[in-house]
Amino acid sequence: MTMKRRNFIRRATTTAIAGVLPVSLIRIAGAQESADFTFAYISDSHIQHIEGNRFVRNFDRGLISAVAETNLMNPKPDFVMFGGDLAQLGTREELDHGFEILSGLNGLPLRGVLGEHDYYLDLGDYWRQLFGEHYYSFDHKGVHFVVLNSILTFDDWTFNRWESAERRMSEMAGLDNPNGSPFMVGEAQRRWLAADLQNISRDTPVVVFSHSPIQKIYKGWNFWTDDADQVQAILAPFDRVNVIYGHVHQIQYNQIGNIAFNSVMATAWPWPYPSSYAKSGSHVPVMTVPMNRADPFSARDATGWQLINVHTGRVDLEYTLYDNSNRTVSWNGASGRPEDTSYQAPALRVPPQNHY
Amino acid sequence: MKILLIGMALLASGLVMGDEFTAADLERWQQQYEQVAARGRQLFTDPALGSNKVVCAQCHPNGANTHPETYPKFQKQLGRVAMLWEMINWCIRNPLEGEELAADDPDMIALQAYIHKEREGVPLAPGKH
Numbered sequence: 001m002t003m004k005r006r007n008f009i010r011r012a013t014t015t016a017i018a019g020v021l022p023v024s025l026i027r028i029a030g031a032q033e034s035a036d037f038t039f040a041y042i043s044d045s046h047i048q049h050i051e052g053n054r055f056v057r058n059f060d061r062g063l064i065s066a067v068a069e070t071n072l073m074n075p076k077p078d079f080v081m082f083g084g085d086l087a088q089l090g091t092r093e094e095l096d097h098g099f100e101i102l103s104g105l106n107g108l109p110l111r112g113v114l115g116e117h118d119y120y121l122d123l124g125d126y127w128r129q130l131f132g133e134h135y136y137s138f139d140h141k142g143v144h145f146v147v148l149n150s151i152l153t154f155d156d157w158t159f160n161r162w163e164s165a166e167r168r169m170s171e172m173a174g175l176d177n178p179n180g181s182p183f184m185v186g187e188a189q190r191r192w193l194a195a196d197l198q199n200i201s202r203d204t205p206v207v208v209f210s211h212s213p214i215q216k217i218y219k220g221w222n223f224w225t226d227d228a229d230q231v232q233a234i235l236a237p238f239d240r241v242n243v244i245y246g247h248v249h250q251i252q253y254n255q256i257g258n259i260a261f262n263s264v265m266a267t268a269w270p271w272p273y274p275s276s277y278a279k280s281g282s283h284v285p286v287m288t289v290p291m292n293r294a295d296p297f298s299a300r301d302a303t304g305w306q307l308i309n310v311h312t313g314r315v316d317l318e319y320t321l322y323d324n325s326n327r328t329v330s331w332n333g334a335s336g337r338p339e340d341t342s343y344q345a346p347a348l349r350v351p352p353q354n355h356y
Numbered sequence: 357m358k359i360l361l362i363g364m365a366l367l368a369s370g371l372v373m374g375d376e377f378t379a380a381d382l383e384r385w386q387q388q389y390e391q392v393a394a395r396g397r398q399l400f401t402d403p404a405l406g407s408n409k410v411v412c413a414q415c416h417p418n419g420a421n422t423h424p425e426t427y428p429k430f431q432k433q434l435g436r437v438a439m440l441w442e443m444i445n446w447c448i449r450n451p452l453e454g455e456e457l458a459a460d461d462p463d464m465i466a467l468q469a470y471i472h473k474e475r476e477g478v479p480l481a482p483g484k485h
Binding site: 046048049050054056058174175176177220221269270271272276277278279280293294295296297299355356 | 447
């Protein structure tokens with residue numbers, strides 16, 4: 001569990017040759033072995049254009065690593081999700097550059113989740129050309145997947161407030177910018193979601209992908225979806241619901257009724273936990289064991305990507321963390337919630353997990 | 357007589373008084389600090405502080421994860437006890453790919469004023485990692 005990235009690559013390469021799987025990357029199959037599968041999740045790459053053909057190298061490297069390592073997976077993940085914020089300021093240059101790096105995924109099916117950094121320049125027009133619709137659903141091996149566009153906001157903010165699209169984008173791009181506006185799924189999409197789920201049987205596992213958390217964590221940084229309660233109410237009747245979200249650039253997990261929540265890491269940079277902003281109060285799901293505090297001298301520390309195992313309708317997240325110990329947050333059937341497989345009990349926690 | 361008059365005039369004008377200040381002074385001095393901290397916030401979100409348009413606030417929303425109350429402290433990556441301004445320069449040089457600021461550069465003072473302002477109320481904890 002303490003594989004560094006170098007070791008990870010060496011081990012993955014070795015095992016590909018030997019034809020044996022690295023044990024940390026597979027789940028021991030349960031009763032429903034035939035339905036088990038994995039997919040890769042890469043998110044929040046924030047490709048940032050400087051000018052001409054120059055992009056911020058640091059953020060390029062994070063996405064390039066995730067693509068390279070995903071390609072080393074054996075067996076291959078069934079598909080790859082990109083969890084939003086491919087771009088920093090939503091420009092064609094950034095989306096094209098990021099999409100070109102993603103095109104290095106050797107033949108793996110790729111689907112996207114829309115992030116606010118992809119959206120607020122042209123309201124997702126160019127992103128749609130690359131990835132497709134802003135919200136949609138699909139089925140895979142008995143699991144119903146739903147992709148939501150959770151980063152919409154009040155029409156007045158989007159359409160009337162700003163003198164230019166560039167201004168609108170830059171105002172929403174600042175996480176702590178008081179001129180921003182709360183994220184929401186919105187009424188039209190909630191109606192679509194209810195209709196989409198209408199013919200799905202209650203015992204079908206449901207996995208929802210969103211950019212922002214479909215739960216209310218900290219409004220000040222939009223670790224938040226304003227109509228989360230209403231979306232949760234639509235999902236509540238299903239026996240097994242899993243919401244996987246990006247945006248927060250840190251490990252979080254939570255359980256609300258039948259709904260398990262898991263966040264994914266960013267490939268670009270880590271964010272502090274809201275509780276470490278002294279003026280915010282504490283705003284992290286209590287069951288979350290935090291990721292290690294980032295070492296600022298290691299540009300890739302506290303970033304990474306994840307392999308997600310789906311089994312018995314629940315998800316395990318294998319966090320591949322560059323330049324740090326990997327982490328696994330798995331569904332615990334006994335306790336009925338996601339748990340860290342190494343650090344969940346308070347006595348097992350280590351000093352780098354102390355954020356303040 | 358003339359000398360006495362001048363002396364009395366000086367006393368009356370208050371110019372010879374020592375360390376005294378008014379509520380208005382305190383307010384003015386606080387304003388000075390607030391202005392510099394506001395300038396710090398501008399720099400904290402200014403794409404021109406470095407060379408690659410990356411800004412401090414991208415990684416440090418509301419200045420979080422900067423821990424100004426812990427300096428001076430042993431910085432293991434430098435192998436010695438360091439001050440906050442040195443770490444700010446590390447960030448300007450690396451993620452921002454920019455030019456370092458002098459310790460007494462008004463911009464460096466402003467950046468620290470902002471970082472401390474976001475951390476108001478947190479007890480000093482020098483040396484804490």
